[in-house]
Each structure stands twice: as C-alpha cells, then as structure tokens.
Amino acid sequence: MKLLKLVIVDDEPILLEGLLKTYDWNAMGFEVIGSARSGEQAIQIIKEKQPHVVLTDIRMKQISGLKVMEEIEKQGIDCLFVVLSAYRDFEYAKQACDLGAFAYLLKPIEDDKLRDTMQGAWNACMEHIKNEEKYDNWVNMLVKDSHSFLQVIVQKYVQNLIPMEKVEEVFSTLNGILEHGDKFITVYADIDLAYKITNSLDYEAARFSMVQLLKQKIQEQFFYWKFENGDGNCIFIIKTKKNTSVQELKQILKAAKNKENYPVIAAISKPYRGIPGIKRSYEEAKNLFSLASMSGASAFTISEDMEDKPEKPYPADTELLIVNAVRKNNSRDLKEAFIQFIYGLPSEENQQRQYMHKMMVKAEFMIKDSYGMTDAVREQFQNYYSNLQNLSATKAMDVCYKILCRTIEERKKNADQNEIKYFKEYISAAVAFIEEHLDDEELSIVSVATHVYLNPVYFGRVFKNTFHMTFKKYLMQRRMEKAKRLLEESTASIGSICEQVGINNPSYFSHLFKEFTGKLPSEYKREYDQ
Numbered sequence: 001m002k003l004l005k006l007v008i009v010d011d012e013p014i015l016l017e018g019l020l021k022t023y024d025w026n027a028m029g030f031e032v033i034g035s036a037r038s039g040e041q042a043i044q045i046i047k048e049k050q051p052h053v054v055l056t057d058i059r060m061k062q063i064s065g066l067k068v069m070e071e072i073e074k075q076g077i078d079c080l081f082v083v084l085s086a087y088r089d090f091e092y093a094k095q096a097c098d099l100g101a102f103a104y105l106l107k108p109i110e111d112d113k114l115r116d117t118m119q120g121a122w123n124a125c126m127e128h129i130k131n132e133e134k135y136d137n138w139v140n141m142l143v144k145d146s147h148s149f150l151q152v153i154v155q156k157y158v159q160n161l162i163p164m165e166k167v168e169e170v171f172s173t174l175n176g177i178l179e180h181g182d183k184f185i186t187v188y189a190d191i192d193l194a195y196k197i198t199n200s201l202d203y204e205a206a207r208f209s210m211v212q213l214l215k216q217k218i219q220e221q222f223f224y225w226k227f228e229n230g231d232g233n234c235i236f237i238i239k240t241k242k243n244t245s246v247q248e249l250k251q252i253l254k255a256a257k258n259k260e261n262y263p264v265i266a267a268i269s270k271p272y273r274g275i276p277g278i279k280r281s282y283e284e285a286k287n288l289f290s291l292a293s294m295s296g297a298s299a300f301t302i303s304e305d306m307e308d309k310p311e312k313p314y315p316a317d318t319e320l321l322i323v324n325a326v327r328k329n330n331s332r333d334l335k336e337a338f339i340q341f342i343y344g345l346p347s348e349e350n351q352q353r354q355y356m357h358k359m360m361v362k363a364e365f366m367i368k369d370s371y372g373m374t375d376a377v378r379e380q381f382q383n384y385y386s387n388l389q390n391l392s393a394t395k396a397m398d399v400c401y402k403i404l405c406r407t408i409e410e411r412k413k414n415a416d417q418n419e420i421k422y423f424k425e426y427i428s429a430a431v432a433f434i435e436e437h438l439d440d441e442e443l444s445i446v447s448v449a450t451h452v453y454l455n456p457v458y459f460g461r462v463f464k465n466t467f468h469m470t471f472k473k474y475l476m477q478r479r480m481e482k483a484k485r486l487l488e489e490s491t492a493s494i495g496s497i498c499e500q501v502g503i504n505n506p507s508y509f510s511h512l513f514k515e516f517t518g519k520l521p522s523e524y525k526r527e528y529d530q
C-alpha cells in the first residue's frame with residue numbers, strides 16, 4: 001500500500017501525543033510527516049510539507065481548525081481535512097463540512113470509526129492522484145505526439161464517444177491543425193468478405209497489402225487520420241482544401257484495386273467543412289460502404305453515384321441479434337431476430353439475397369471463431385453459398401433459417417465439453433495469475449480476463465462451468481485460504497496479512513474471515529497456537 005503524507009494537529013499536548021503514538025497510521029496507509037500544537041504552526045507545516053491529509057482538532061486557541069482550513073484554501077494547497085470535535089462543537093463541525101472537510105469525528109474517537117474514515121480519505125486521495133497522472137499523461141501525449149492524439153480524438157468523435165465541444169477544445173489547443181477553408185472527406189475501404197470464404201489463406205495478406213498501398217498513396221497528397229472499425233474496415237479521414245480531392249482519391253482507390261486485382265470494396269464521401277464536417281463525411285461514407293458491400297466484389301461508390309438511388313439500409317442491428325442468438329444457442333431469440341431481419345429487407349429480390357448472404361457470412365465467422373463448426377454444418381453453409389443465385393428470395397430465407405437452427409442444435413450437443421476443453425489452457429493461466437496477484441486489491445474478473453485475452457462475460461461463464469462457482473466466490477475462497485495459512489505459519493500482524501491477501505481494511509477483513517471460518521483472525525490464530 002502506498003503511504004500518503006499525514007499531518008496531525010491538536011493544541012492539547014497529551015491528546016496530540018496520544019494521536020501520534022496510539023494508532024498504527026502505516027497500517028491505515030499514512031506516514032505522519034509532521035504535527036502541530038497550534039493553528040499557526042499547523043498552517044506553516046502544511047505549507048512546507050504539502051500533506052495529502054490533515055487530521056485536526058476543530059477548537060483551538062487563537063487560530064481554530066476552521067481558520068486553518070480557510071487559510072490553506074486561500075493558499076491553493078490541495079489536501080483533505082478530517083476534523084475532530086466534541087459534541088458541544090457540533091456547529092463548528094457543520095461549518096467545517098461546509099468548508100469542504102472530508103469528514104469529522106467525535107471525541108472520544110472510536111477506533112473502528114477512525115480506521116473507516118482514514119480508509120475513505122486514503123481512497124479519495126489515491127483516486128485524485130490517479131486522475132492527475134492520467135491528465136499528465138494526456139498532456140504529454142498531446143505535446144509529444146499530437147497526430148496520434150488527434151487520431152484517437154477524431155475516432156472517438158465520429159463514434160459518438162466524445163462531444164463536439166471537446167473536439168473543438170483540442171483543435172483550439174493545437175494551433176494550426178484546423179485552418180480556414182479546410183474540408184474533410186472520409187474513405188472506407190476493405191477486401192470483399194466473400195473473398196475470405198474462397199481464399200481464406202490469402203485474405204489477410206490481401207487486406208494488409210491494400211492498406212499499405214492506400215497509406216502510401218494518400219499520404220503523398222493529403223493530411224489524414226486512419227483507424228479501423230469493429231469489422232476491421234479501413235477508414236481514412238482526409239483534410240483538404242482542393243475541390244478535386246474526391247476524384248483524386250477515386251483514382252488512388254482504383255489503382256489499389258488494379259495493382260493486385262483484389263476485390264476491393266470502397267466508398268468516398270463528399271467534402272464537408274469544419275469539425276461538424278468530420279462526422280458528416282464519416283456517416284456518409286459509412287452508409288455508402290454498407291451499400292457497396294451488398295453489391296459484391298469490386299463494388300465502388302462515391303457520394304455522387306448514390307444521390308439518385310435511395311435504398312433501404314442494411315439491417316445491421318438485427319444481424320447482430322441473429323449472430324448473438326446463435327452464439328447463445330437460443331432458438332427462440334433466433335426466431336424473433338430472424339423475423340425482424342426479414343421485415344427489414346428491401347423490396348428488390350436480388351438485394352434481399354445479398355443482405356442474407358452478408359448475414360450468413362457474419363454468422364459463419366462467429367461459429368468458426370468459437371465452436372460448433374462441424375463438417376456437416378460447414379457443408380450446409382457452402383451449399384447455401386453455391387446455390388444462392390438459383391434460389392428465390394423466399395426459398396433462400398427458409399434455407400438460411402434452417403441452417404442456423406441446425407447449427408444451434410449441433411452447438412448444444414457439445415457446448416460445455418468444447419468450451420471446457422478449448423479454454424483449459426486459458427483457465428490454467430487465469431488461476432496462476434490469480435494466485436500471483438492475491439495481494440492486489442484491484443484484482444477483478446475484468447483484469448484476469450484481460451490477462452488471458454478473453455471477454456469478461458464469456459470468461460465468467462466458462463470459469464463458473466469449470467469450477468462450479470462464481471469468480472468472486474473463488475477469489476474470496478483463495479484469499480481466505482491464504483489468510484489461514486499465514487495465520488498458521490507466520491508471526492505477521494493482522495494488518496500485514498490483510499495486505500498480503502488484497503483486503504486492506506482490517507475491519508472488513510475480520511468480518512469476511514469470520515464469515516468464512518466462523519472465527520475472528522485473532523481467535524483462529526490463538527486456537528491454532530495452543
């Protein structure tokens with residue numbers, strides 16, 4: 001536990017001495033770096049030492065604890081005040097809270113109340129310290145690598161994760177990034193998904209080659225930011241003043257397509273002005289790309305191509321419901337999602353087939369990446385793709401639904417067995433990580449799942465299927481077993497054992513230990529030593 005700086009103030013020498021020597025401040029997360037017997041002395045020490053927390057009596061001669069707080073606030077010194085008061089000083093305590101005191105404690109001080117209050121003060125200070133560190137890191141990033149920083153900001157902006165006001169603030173801070181007359185164009189590009197089915201070994205290589213070629217050609221003529229969306233589509237947001245930029249970008253994309261003869265799917269927005277134009281161009285290119293994807297290999301669209309051809313957008317949200325229903329092996333959810341998908345299809349029959357084709361490709365990728373892709377299921381998908389153009393749209397819908405229903409049946413047959421077998425190594429690595437970090441108070445299912453590169457929700461389900469208990473219960477059990485072993489084998493203090501099992505509040509640790517063993521830690525150690 002990191003020790004924070006503490007100053008203790010009381011104008012009664014005996015009481016001050018008692019506060020300094022009675023309590024184990026280190027166990028509560030603090031190092032006493034100074035003490036004062038008057039308000040005047042307290043102000044001087046606080047200015048010099050810059051403590052994180054000040055524990056002060058509220059009623060003192062000449063300069064009270066309230067005056068100390070007021071003076072420190074005027075000086076702009078950032079620290080927390082915990083004030084001590086007797087019952088008769090309640091109005092003083094209320095004023096202290098109005099001045100921003102973190103808490104007040106009544107004299108005589110209750111040990112448990114003091115520990116809980118100081119634990120809360122420690123947590124509040126640590127959160128503040130971490131936030132300052134984050135802020136400093138952002139400032140350093142802004143100064144050292146403004147391009148990468150702006151790329152993150154722009155990506156979050158177009159994905160609606162930060163408001164336009166924040167983006168304007170960043171652009172204003174970085175003078176010269178946005179000039180009068182600047183316009184923004186968004187380019188979406190990727191290799192046709194269908195190519196992955198027929199050329200799976202070459203798919204990623206083709207994708208990489210296309211992106212490298214586009215980066216090389218675009219940076220020769222434009223300033224840009226590049227990132228990928230959740231599907232891996234390559235996105236360039238380009239800044240320009242030229243009126244000919246759209247046609248120049250179109251030629252770059254055609255050159256990329258022709259060089260290796262890959263089935264490139266691409267879309268280019270119109271140019272739009274200012275920061276609002278960034279998001280407008282992104283949304284336009286995104287919608288155009290969705291339509292281009294439906295058209296198959298080598299489809300290419302720019303905004304002018306589509307203005308007179310309004311089409312029903314691809315039902316991406318419903319597609320996600322279908323894929324998730326298969327992922328969860330839920331036949332009822334699949335049926336409901338499939339009905340929604342059908343009602344969201346356009347009226348033109350060829351487009352209906354294209355939309356269903358895309359949905360089936362997404363479902364197939366999910367199955368391959370998890371489990372259940374048996375030879376029989378794989379053959380059904382391949383037969384569907386091969387015969388799609390020979391099926392009416394209505395018949396294609398029926399075949400799609402039957403294949404997905406059969407897939408769920410196959411996945412249900414061996415779901416638990418496949419999951420446990422497949423994730424055996426992941427669980428072993430997770431258990432080793434847990435044992436190594438039992439002393440980490442921040443250890444959680446998210447941090448463990450991140451360590452083994454699994455989704456936390458999915459990891460939690462597999463973990464429970466493996467150990468027949470929740471992650472939280474398993475972690476607590478391992479911590480209590482370690483605590484028992486330490487009580488049996490060492491002479492360490494309760495405070496030290498708390499830190500070694502990641503529960504830094506001794507009172508809370510004692511409560512949990514008694515729930516687990518039926519005894520307080522002191523009782524358990526005493527009985528074991530007999």
